[in-house]
Amino acid sequence: MILLLFILIPFLAGxxxxxxxxxxxxxLALISTIATLAVTGYVTATTADAIYFSMQWLPVLGxxxxxxxxxxxxxxxxLVALVMVVIVISNWNKPVEKTSAYYGLMLLSQAGITGVFLANDALLFYFFWELALIPVYFLCSQWGGEKRIKVTFKFFVYTFVGSLMMLSAIILLASKSPAANPYAWSNIVLAGSMLSPIEQQWVFWLIFLAFAVKMPVFPFHTWQxxxxxxxxTPVxxxxxxxxxxxxxxxxVRWLLPVLPDAATFWSDTVIILSVIGIVxxxxxxxxxxxxKKLVAYMSIAHMGLMCAAAFAYTQVGMHGLMVQMFNHGINITGMWLIISMIENRYGTRDMRQLGGMATVAPHITIAFVILxxxxxxxxxxxxxxxxFMLFNGIFQSQSPxxxxxVVIAGLSIILGAYYVLNxxxxxxxxxxxxxxxxxxxTLNESIAMALIIALVLFLGVYPKPLxxxxxxxxxxxxx
Amino acid sequence: MTAIIAAAIIGVLLMFVGIGTKNKSTMVTVSLVLVLALFGITIWEVTQTSHNGIALPPRLYFNDMLRFDGFAVWFNLLMTGCTLLYMLLLNKEIKKVGVHVAEYFALISFILVGIYLLSSYNNMLMLFLGIEIISIPQYILAGSDKRNLKSSEASLKYFIMGAFTTGILLMGITLIYGATGTFNISEYAQLGSSDLNPMVVSGIILIMVALGFKVSAAPMHMWTADVYDGAPTPFTAYMMTVIKAGAFIGFIRLFQSSFGQLSEHWALLLAIITAATLFVGNITAVFQQSVKRMLAYSSIAQAGFMLFAIQSFSVIAWQSIAIYAIAYSVATIGMFAVLVKMKDYTFDGFNGLAKKDPVTAFFTTVFLLSLTGIPLTGGFMAKYMVLMGVIKEGNLMWLVIFGLLMAAVSAYYYFRVIIAMYFKEGNAEYTSEINTIDKVLLGITCGLVILIGIAPGLFLHF
Incomplete structure (x- = not known):
C-alpha cells in the first residue's frame, strides 16, 4: 500500500x-517532492525484501x-524522488511563465515515471509509460527554445510509435496466457517462454523498439x-x-526475462548498435x-554503454548497470544544473563565447570539475x-x-575525457x-548542488549501500 | 421492443409539436424531455433482461424477426444515452440550422428506431428496414441547410450513392435467400463450407460491400468526406457517431452470428478492407486544412478500427464494439460541441484557444487524446479491446501492427489541433460564447471519456 504513495503524492499534488x-x-511542489522523497527513502531504507501490493482494477481484461x-x-x-527535489530547489528563484501548469505537469510526469518503475503488471506498465510521456510532451512544447514545437513533436512521434509496437507485443503475450491475470509480470514471462522461437524473435523487436527509442540507442537517437x-533545463x-x-x-525488467532466448540471439546485434552509438x-x-548539445551526445554515449552491458547478460554487468542507472541520473542532473547556471549568468551556452568562470564564480567551477x-x-x-562494472560485464560476456x-567502447572513455575536459x-x-x-x-542552487556533490563523492568512495x-x-x- | 414503439411515437409527436408551436425553445425542451423519457425506457428494458441476477432468455417478436438479447438492449441504452448527450450539448446549434427544428428532432428519433432494429434483428428484412430507417433521415439531415449549396450537394450525393447501395444490399439478401430459402439469420448459421455455392458467396460479398458503404469502409468511402463536410455541423456529429455505430452493430450481428463459421472464406477480404480503410482514412486526414474535414476522414480511420471487432469471434468482439462505439461517440460528440462554436473551422482557427478559454481547451485536449488512443481515456480502452480480440484469433498480427502504425499517424493530425490551441499565438474566436452550463456538460462528457478509460466494466453490463 505504501508503494502507491510514491505515485499518489506527486499525482495528487500535480x-x-x-x-x-x-x-x-x-x-506545494517542494512539499510534495520532499514528502515523496521521505516516504521513498524510508521504505528503501527499511525494507530488506521486495514488497508487493495488488488490487483488482480491470476485471474485464484481467x-x-x-x-x-x-x-x-x-x-x-x-532517484526520481531525489532528482525532483533537486529540480524544485534549484529553480526556486527562477521565474517561469504559467507556474501552475509548469509544476503541475512536472509532478504528473513524476507520478508517471515512478509508476513505470513500480508496475508489476504489463498493462499498468503501459499506462504509466504513456502517462509519463504526455505531461513531458506538453512541458517540452510549451517552455523552451524557438524550434521546440517541431522538435518535441518529432520526439513524441518516435516514442509513440515505439510504445504502440510494445503495446501490440503486450497484447500478444497476454493473449497467450490462460491465467486470470494474464498481465502480471510472472504470467508475461511465462507467456514469453511459450512463444515459438520465430515468434520470440520478432516480438523481441516490437518490444525493443519502444525501449531503444527511449534510451536512445543508435540509430533511434535522432530526436534526442x-x-x-x-x-x-528542468525538463x-x-x-x-x-x-x-x-x-x-x-x-531489464520487461524484455530480458520475458524473451531470454531472443535476447541472446540478438545480443550481438544490439551490442554492435550500442557500440556504434557510443563511438x-x-x-x-x-x-x-x-x-547542452555536448551533454546530450555524452548522454547517448553513456546510455549506449549501459545498453551494451544489459545485453552482455553477465551478473557483474547487470549489477553495474543497476548502480550506474542511479549514478548516471545523479551525474547528469548535476551537469545540467551547472549548464543552467552558466546560461543564466552569461546568457549563452556557446562555449566559444564563454571563459574564465573560475575567477568570477569559483564555487560553480569546483562543482563543475567534480561533476x-x-x-x-x-x-x-x-x-x-x-x-567499471559495466566494462567488466561486457568483457565477461559469452559473445566471441x-x-x-570492450576495446571499441573503451575508446569512449578517452574521447569522453577529451570533450568533457575541453x-x-x-x-x-x-x-x-x-x-x-x-x-x-545562490543559496538554493548551493543546496541543490551540495546534495548532488555529496552523493557523487559518497557513492564514489563507499558504493556499498547501492x-x-x-x-x-x-x-x-x-x- | 417498448423502446422501438416509444421512439416511433416520440418521432410522430415531435412532428406535431412543430405544428403546435413556433417557439424553438419549447420544441427543444419538449424533445429533450421525450428523449430523456426514451432513455428511461431503455434503462427499464435493461432491467427486464435479468431476473434476480439471472439472465433471462432473449425475447422474440414477430415470428423471431426481432430478438432482444442482453447485448441488444444494452447497446440501445448506450446509444440512447449518447443521443441524449448529443442533444444536450448541441441543441442550441441544431436550433440555428434552419426553421423546422421539431422535424430535426423527430428525424433523430426515427433514426433511433432504426438503430434499435439493427441491434436486435434476426431477419434479413429487419436488417434492410433498419438500414433504410437510419439512412433516409440522414439524407434529409444532410441537406437541411437548404440555402447552403454544399449541404444540398452532400444530401444529393449521399442519397444517390446510398440508394444505389441499397440496391446492392437487396441483391445480396436475395441471393442468400435464393440459396437458403430463408430470411432468418440464425438459420444461416447452419451453412457449412460444403454449402458454399457462387450464390451464397456473392451474396455475402454484396452484403459486405453494402454494409461497408454504410460504415464508410474503403473503398466504399468516397461519399464520406463530402457528406460529413457538407452537412450542417451539428448533424455531422450525429452521423459520424451514433448512426455509424448503429450500422456497425448491424454489420457485426450478421457476420458474427450468421456467417461466423464461414469466416475463413471472407476474413481475408475484410482484413484487406480494414487495412485499406485505415490507410485511406489516416493518410488523407493528414493533409486536411479544415478540422471538420479532418474529423470526417478520421471517422473513416476510426471505422477501420471498429472493423477489427468483426474479425474476432469471441465475447470480446461484442464487448469491444460496445466500448468502441461509446468511447468514440462520446469523444467525437464532445469534440464537435467545441468545433461547432468555432468561427473558423481550419486548424488556424484554434490558435491560442488555451489562452482564451483554458477550460474548454483542456476538455478538447482530452477528447483528442481519446481519439488518438492515449491511456486513461476511453479511446485507448476501445482500441485495446478491438486489437485484443483480433490478436486472440491469432493469424492477423500483420493487420494489428499496421493498425498501430496508422494509429501513430493519427496522432499527427489530432495533435495538430492541440498544438494550435496551446502552442500557437492567435485569437481563436467563438460564434457564440460557451457558457457555464455548456462547460459543465463538456466536463461531464470529459469525465465519461476518462471513466470509460479507467473502468470499462461499468459500460459492459450484458
Missing part, C-alpha cells in the same frame, strides 16, 4: 497545482493494479539532441536523468560548441564504480567478440568573459 497560482504552487518494489525499482523511485537542447533533467532510465529499466556520439560530442570527473568515470567519483566490444577548459578557464550578473551560486540494495535484483536476473 492535479492540485493547476488550481493554485504563483508561489503557492512552488511551495489487468490488476499490481505494484512491486524490489531493489532496482526502489532505487529508481528514490534537439529535444534536450530545446527544452528548458531536460527529467528527460535525460529519469525518462531514459525508463528505457533501460524496461529492457558516434562521442565523436559528435567533440565538435559541439553548444554545452566532469564523475561523468568521465574517474575513480573516487560515483561514475567510476558503475562504469567481447574483447573487441568543455571545462573552455568555460572555466582562459580569458575572462564578464557578463551582467556574474554572481556565484550495491547491497540492488544485489538481489541482479542475482535474480542472472542466476
Amino acid at each position: 492535479c492540485l497545482s493547476f488550481i493554485f497560482k504563483g508561489d503557492a504552487v512552488k511551495s 489487468a490488476e493494479l499490481n505494484v512491486m518494489g524490489d531493489g532496482m525499482s526502489l532505487m529508481l523511485s528514490l 539532441p534537439d529535444t534536450y537542447e530545446q527544452s528548458s 531536460t533533467i527529467i528527460l535525460s536523468a529519469l525518462m531514459v532510465k525508463m528505457g533501460i529499466f524496461g529492457v 558516434y556520439a562521442s565523436l559528435l560530442a567533440i565538435v559541439q560548441t553548444d554545452l 566532469a570527473f564523475s561523468n568521465i568515470a574517474l575513480p573516487l567519483t560515483s561514475g567510476f564504480v558503475g562504469e 567478440y567481447n574483447i573487441t566490444y 568543455m571545462v577548459l573552455k568555460t572555466a578557464f582562459g580569458h575572462v568573459v564578464v557578463a551582467g550578473n556574474n554572481k556565484d551560486m 550495491l547491497d540494495l540492488t544485489q538481489s535484483a541482479a542475482m535474480m536476473m542472472i542466476p
Whole structure:
C-alpha cells in the first residue's frame, strides 16, 4: 500500500497545482517532492525484501493494479524522488511563465515515471509509460527554445510509435496466457517462454523498439539532441536523468526475462548498435560548441554503454548497470544544473563565447570539475564504480567478440575525457568573459548542488549501500 | 421492443409539436424531455433482461424477426444515452440550422428506431428496414441547410450513392435467400463450407460491400468526406457517431452470428478492407486544412478500427464494439460541441484557444487524446479491446501492427489541433460564447471519456 504513495503524492499534488497560482504552487511542489522523497527513502531504507501490493482494477481484461518494489525499482523511485527535489530547489528563484501548469505537469510526469518503475503488471506498465510521456510532451512544447514545437513533436512521434509496437507485443503475450491475470509480470514471462522461437524473435523487436527509442540507442537517437537542447533545463533533467532510465529499466525488467532466448540471439546485434552509438556520439560530442548539445551526445554515449552491458547478460554487468542507472541520473542532473547556471549568468551556452568562470564564480567551477570527473568515470567519483562494472560485464560476456566490444567502447572513455575536459577548459578557464550578473551560486542552487556533490563523492568512495540494495535484483536476473 | 414503439411515437409527436408551436425553445425542451423519457425506457428494458441476477432468455417478436438479447438492449441504452448527450450539448446549434427544428428532432428519433432494429434483428428484412430507417433521415439531415449549396450537394450525393447501395444490399439478401430459402439469420448459421455455392458467396460479398458503404469502409468511402463536410455541423456529429455505430452493430450481428463459421472464406477480404480503410482514412486526414474535414476522414480511420471487432469471434468482439462505439461517440460528440462554436473551422482557427478559454481547451485536449488512443481515456480502452480480440484469433498480427502504425499517424493530425490551441499565438474566436452550463456538460462528457478509460466494466453490463 505504501508503494502507491510514491505515485499518489506527486499525482495528487500535480492535479492540485493547476488550481493554485504563483508561489503557492512552488511551495506545494517542494512539499510534495520532499514528502515523496521521505516516504521513498524510508521504505528503501527499511525494507530488506521486495514488497508487493495488488488490487483488482480491470476485471474485464484481467489487468490488476499490481505494484512491486524490489531493489532496482526502489532505487529508481528514490532517484526520481531525489532528482525532483533537486529540480524544485534549484529553480526556486527562477521565474517561469504559467507556474501552475509548469509544476503541475512536472509532478504528473513524476507520478508517471515512478509508476513505470513500480508496475508489476504489463498493462499498468503501459499506462504509466504513456502517462509519463504526455505531461513531458506538453512541458517540452510549451517552455523552451524557438524550434521546440517541431522538435518535441518529432520526439513524441518516435516514442509513440515505439510504445504502440510494445503495446501490440503486450497484447500478444497476454493473449497467450490462460491465467486470470494474464498481465502480471510472472504470467508475461511465462507467456514469453511459450512463444515459438520465430515468434520470440520478432516480438523481441516490437518490444525493443519502444525501449531503444527511449534510451536512445543508435540509430533511434535522432530526436534526442534537439529535444534536450530545446527544452528548458528542468525538463531536460527529467528527460535525460529519469525518462531514459525508463528505457533501460524496461529492457531489464520487461524484455530480458520475458524473451531470454531472443535476447541472446540478438545480443550481438544490439551490442554492435550500442557500440556504434557510443563511438558516434562521442565523436559528435567533440565538435559541439553548444554545452547542452555536448551533454546530450555524452548522454547517448553513456546510455549506449549501459545498453551494451544489459545485453552482455553477465551478473557483474547487470549489477553495474543497476548502480550506474542511479549514478548516471545523479551525474547528469548535476551537469545540467551547472549548464543552467552558466546560461543564466552569461546568457549563452556557446562555449566559444564563454571563459574564465573560475575567477568570477569559483564555487560553480569546483562543482563543475567534480561533476566532469564523475561523468568521465574517474575513480573516487560515483561514475567510476558503475562504469567499471559495466566494462567488466561486457568483457565477461559469452559473445566471441567481447574483447573487441570492450576495446571499441573503451575508446569512449578517452574521447569522453577529451570533450568533457575541453568543455571545462573552455568555460572555466582562459580569458575572462564578464557578463551582467556574474554572481556565484545562490543559496538554493548551493543546496541543490551540495546534495548532488555529496552523493557523487559518497557513492564514489563507499558504493556499498547501492550495491547491497540492488544485489538481489541482479542475482535474480542472472542466476 | 417498448423502446422501438416509444421512439416511433416520440418521432410522430415531435412532428406535431412543430405544428403546435413556433417557439424553438419549447420544441427543444419538449424533445429533450421525450428523449430523456426514451432513455428511461431503455434503462427499464435493461432491467427486464435479468431476473434476480439471472439472465433471462432473449425475447422474440414477430415470428423471431426481432430478438432482444442482453447485448441488444444494452447497446440501445448506450446509444440512447449518447443521443441524449448529443442533444444536450448541441441543441442550441441544431436550433440555428434552419426553421423546422421539431422535424430535426423527430428525424433523430426515427433514426433511433432504426438503430434499435439493427441491434436486435434476426431477419434479413429487419436488417434492410433498419438500414433504410437510419439512412433516409440522414439524407434529409444532410441537406437541411437548404440555402447552403454544399449541404444540398452532400444530401444529393449521399442519397444517390446510398440508394444505389441499397440496391446492392437487396441483391445480396436475395441471393442468400435464393440459396437458403430463408430470411432468418440464425438459420444461416447452419451453412457449412460444403454449402458454399457462387450464390451464397456473392451474396455475402454484396452484403459486405453494402454494409461497408454504410460504415464508410474503403473503398466504399468516397461519399464520406463530402457528406460529413457538407452537412450542417451539428448533424455531422450525429452521423459520424451514433448512426455509424448503429450500422456497425448491424454489420457485426450478421457476420458474427450468421456467417461466423464461414469466416475463413471472407476474413481475408475484410482484413484487406480494414487495412485499406485505415490507410485511406489516416493518410488523407493528414493533409486536411479544415478540422471538420479532418474529423470526417478520421471517422473513416476510426471505422477501420471498429472493423477489427468483426474479425474476432469471441465475447470480446461484442464487448469491444460496445466500448468502441461509446468511447468514440462520446469523444467525437464532445469534440464537435467545441468545433461547432468555432468561427473558423481550419486548424488556424484554434490558435491560442488555451489562452482564451483554458477550460474548454483542456476538455478538447482530452477528447483528442481519446481519439488518438492515449491511456486513461476511453479511446485507448476501445482500441485495446478491438486489437485484443483480433490478436486472440491469432493469424492477423500483420493487420494489428499496421493498425498501430496508422494509429501513430493519427496522432499527427489530432495533435495538430492541440498544438494550435496551446502552442500557437492567435485569437481563436467563438460564434457564440460557451457558457457555464455548456462547460459543465463538456466536463461531464470529459469525465465519461476518462471513466470509460479507467473502468470499462461499468459500460459492459450484458
